[in-house]
Amino acid sequence: MVKTALVCGGGGFIGSHLVRRLKREGFWVRGVDLKFPEYGDTEADDFVVGDLRRQEVCERIIDRRFDEVYQLAADMGGAGYIFTGEHDADIMHNSATINLNVADLAHKxxxxxxxxxSSACMYPAYNQEDPDNPNCAESSAYPAAPDSEYGWEKLFSERLFLAYNRNFGMENRVARFHNIFGPQGTWDGGKEKAPAAICRKVALAKDNSEIEIWGDGLQTRSFLYIDECLEGVLRLTRSDFEGPVNIGSDEMVSINQLVDIVAAIAGKKLHKNHIPGPQGVRGRNSDNRLIEEKLGWRPSQTLTAGLEQTYEWIERQVRSNHSKAA
Ligand code: NAD
Ligand code: GDD
Incomplete structure (x- = not known):
């Protein structure tokens, strides 16, 4: 029998990659999203353009006993979207409504x-003030104090899915993603995260010119390449462990180091102009002890290897946008 999967958010960055991966594994796949994937066609067997905030849409798409269901749909973006405060009500309302609908319909x-x-943004801000020594162990989640409403919604929704496990015998799985990047991710428009934004800025800059970086660049993060993210998602989903568990890289770098790596890939010498901008927590790194213990696996690809592939793709987008505009 052919296995079946539903990917909610199948038109987004991680969702469209996941659809492709599941197709490679031989699944029949349905994707659902507000939009088709932005960069290329979907490989889903059935793709529904629909709004998961609407119950009747959820009733229509969760219409059979799928072998695997992935809930990735959310109102989300990078620091320029989630830390300005301007989108807080939308982020909380949109994502919570999607999750309430999907969890309940899946159960029914x-x-x-x-x-x-879920996201690393649910971890308490007080453990992420030291850029050299952030604490993002899964057990450090409480007392809760995320620094964004986006993080609070994630915390609520991970609890929601786990409550369905306890009360209704479901076996939902929860991961906390740490900044996922790669080709076909949002790279402009305001929702892009640092790896894509920096690749775009470097691609647009002339050799020996200046690029703008938000903050002093000493804030730290780790970034996980999309293929390893998917590997972690599938391993967790098919395991006996419900989570929540980090899916992230533990190769922590400062944003200045991220810029230096991308500039070296591009073969450009660039000067950093540090400007005010939304910054979020001062330091963040994935703690991978639990995933290793529970799944016997942890991400291992270097940041540079992932950035080489991502830069190449974004540089091509920048060039083709320029030639369209010319
Ligand atoms: P994305 O924005 O590319 O994908 C999310 C998709 O959800 C979008 O295509 C969007 O159109 C869709 N969506 C939003 N509202 C919808 C609605 N009402 N009905 C149907 N579809 C709707 O983001 P992504 O990077 O692919 O992230 C996927 C998931 O992983 C999200 O839940 C996100 O919060 C989580 N996450 C991502 C990262 C990361 O670094 N990419 C980090 C932490 C958590
Ligand atoms: N986006 C962006 N663009 N960030 C920049 C830029 C820029 O041009 N210049 C410097 N930065 C800095 C930001 O100020 C922030 O301190 C850091 O780079 C990382 O920014 P993002 O990658 O945008 O977001 P984040 O790491 O704070 O949060 C992301 O990861 C979470 C999971 O770890 C977001 O994508 C969240 O939605 C996600 O849940």
């Missing part, structure tokens, strides 16, 4: 297991 249709993508 007897789907046993939904994968839910």
């Amino acid at each position: 249709r007897n789907i046993r297991r939904v994968f839910y993508s």
Whole structure:
């Protein structure tokens, strides 16, 4: 029998890559999203353009006993979207409504297991003030104090999916993603995250010119390449461990170091102009002890290897946008 999967948010960055991966594994796949993937066609067998905030849409798409359901749909973006405060009500309302609908409909249709993508943004701000020594161990989540409403919604929704496990015998799985990047991710328009934004800025800059960086560039992060993210998602979904567990890289770098790596890939010498901008926590790194213990696996690809592929793709987007505009 051919296995079936539903990917909510299948038109987004991680969702469209996941659809492709599941197709490679031989699944029949349905994607659902507000929009088709922005950069290329979907490989889903069935793609529904629909709004998961609407219950009747959820009733229509969760219409069978899927073998695997992935809930990735969310109102999300990088620091320029989630830390300005301007989108707080939308982020909380939109994402919570999607999650309430998907969790409940999955339960009513007897789907046993939904994968839910939470975020490292749910970790308390007080543990992420030291850029050299942030604490993002799964056990450090409480007392809760995320620094964004986006993080609070993630915390609520991961609890929601786990409550369905306890009360209704579901086997939902929860991961906390740490800044996922790669080709076909949002690279302009305001929702892009640092790796894509820096690749775009470097691609646009002339050799020996200046690029703008938000903050002093000493804030730290780790970035996980999309293929390893998907590997972690599938391993967790098919395991006996419900989570929540970090899916992230533990190769922590400062934003200045991120810029230096991308500039070296591009073969450009660039000067950093540090300007005010939304920054979020001062330091963040994935703690991978739990994933290793529970799944016997942890991400291992270097940041540079992922950035080489990402820069190449973004540089091509920049060039083709320029030639369209010319
Ligand atoms: P993305 O924005 O590319 O994908 C999310 C998709 O959800 C979008 O295509 C969007 O159109 C869709 N969506 C939003 N509202 C919808 C609605 N009402 N109905 C149907 N579809 C709707 O983001 P992504 O990077 O692919 O992230 C996927 C998931 O992983 C999200 O839940 C996100 O919060 C989580 N996450 C991502 C990262 C990361 O670094 N990319 C980090 C932490 C958590
Ligand atoms: N986006 C962006 N663009 N960030 C920049 C830029 C720029 O041009 N210049 C410097 N930065 C800095 C930001 O100020 C921030 O301190 C850091 O780079 C990382 O920014 P992002 O990658 O945009 O977001 P984040 O790491 O704070 O949060 C992201 O990861 C979370 C999971 O770890 C977001 O994508 C969240 O939605 C996600 O949940």
